[in-house]
Amino acid sequence: MTLIREKLTLPANANKLLLHSCCAPCSGEVMEALQASGIDYTIFFYNPNIHPQKEYLIRKEENIRFAKKHNIPFVDADYDTNNWFERAKGMEKEPERGIRCTMCFDMRFERTALYASENGFSVISSSLGISRWKDMKQINGCGERAVAPYPNMVYWDYNWRKKGGSARMIEISKREQFYQQEYCGCIYSLRDTNKHRKSQGRELIKIGVQYYTP
Numbered sequence: 001m002t003l004i005r006e007k008l009t010l011p012a013n014a015n016k017l018l019l020h021s022c023c024a025p026c027s028g029e030v031m032e033a034l035q036a037s038g039i040d041y042t043i044f045f046y047n048p049n050i051h052p053q054k055e056y057l058i059r060k061e062e063n064i065r066f067a068k069k070h071n072i073p074f075v076d077a078d079y080d081t082n083n084w085f086e087r088a089k090g091m092e093k094e095p096e097r098g099i100r101c102t103m104c105f106d107m108r109f110e111r112t113a114l115y116a117s118e119n120g121f122s123v124i125s126s127s128l129g130i131s132r133w134k135d136m137k138q139i140n141g142c143g144e145r146a147v148a149p150y151p152n153m154v155y156w157d158y159n160w161r162k163k164g165g166s167a168r169m170i171e172i173s174k175r176e177q178f179y180q181q182e183y184c185g186c187i188y189s190l191r192d193t194n195k196h197r198k199s200q201g202r203e204l205i206k207i208g209v210q211y212y213t214p
């Protein structure tokens with residue numbers, strides 16, 4: 001596929017962006033689209049939802065590897081799983097795209113907005129919305145809520161899926177041979193994905209095994 005992208009510009013005449021990244025496959029296309037438009041940005045990796053730690057470290061290292069390749073600053077934020085589990089209490093049985101996911105996006109965006117406010121960024125965005133498994137409206141609502149306490153901050157709700165973004169995401173993942181995670185991230189999504197696989201007689205997820213191939 002020919003990599004034709006539209007020229008992007010940041011909202012509110014901003015000159016740099018703090019991009020929350022959930023993983024390398026989702027942020028690969030977002031990063032290359034930003035670079036193709038000459039936008040100055042920094043990656044912010046804050047994903048305390050990812051379980052177990054082995055999976056978290058693999059996803060993070062893949063993202064660091066790709067950021068280094070493109071010479072992009074990478075902020076490695078805390079893996080404060082205790083806070084995540086604390087906030088997820090009572091939502092353990094919620095389905096994907098439900099209230100637990102709203103909490104999960106809220107938490108990640110709140111930390112992104114805090115870091116942005118403390119480090120001179122007036123625009124934040126996220127790679128989360130590029131996945132077709134996610135509810136864009138839900139994600140954007142969380143992004144808007146996160147910037148609300150900061151009068152001069154904007155959540156950029158650009159739809160990274162459009163104009164071939166989703167297809168390029170897969171193309172880049174294959175080209176880079178990224179680690180291919182097989183569940184959303186938290187312990188409950190791992191449980192539910194395995195439950196579904198079991199019901200279909202499929203093999204259960206093996207952490208650290210699956211990679212995209214060209």
Ligand code: SF4
Pocket residue numbers: 049050096097100101102104105184185186187188189
């Ligand atoms: S399913 Fe995904 S978005 Fe929802 S709570 Fe778990 S990790 Fe977060």
